[in-house]
Amino acid sequence: MTDATSVTIEFPCERYPIKVIGDAGEGFTELVIDILKRHAPDLDVGTLVQRDSRNGKYLTVQLLITATGIEQLQDINSDLRATGRVHMVL
Template sequence: MTDTEVKEPKIEFPCADYPIKVIGDTGVGFKAMVIEIVEKHAKINHDINAERQSSNGNYTTLQLHILAIDQDQLYNINSELRATGKVKMVL
């Protein structure tokens, strides 16, 4: 593939079970804040969410499954979460 060729997106939209991992500082209200932000942009499947803390308890990882409709939606979720200052990484 040359530099001028465009790669096809790896995600086929809409994607009904798109996983998002959010890693951030453990603290009161972290989970609620993340869910509130993500729900502004997407429908969350609350049946399959997961949460765990790092071994020393400093960080919390939330895995949410959403209905992803396009790349802009994912970008907006990522941007708003990172802007909080409490989120370290969104995967």
């Protein structure tokens, strides 16, 4: 079994999954897409997967990006969290 803290990612990393969980509501998916496009201009929205929570309060949006480095991923996380609508970025 591999310890998750010892996983190494080589950059650039194509098809890197970004999963965003936040408050469901109008414009949430578009908000996530706009932020991701700022940091990953080659974002393919054709990879979009959305799932509502059981009670419909939350929405999960997942997309694949080309990750260029840790700084890019940290910036994506910061910008998504700054919206106030995002609860978790995986």
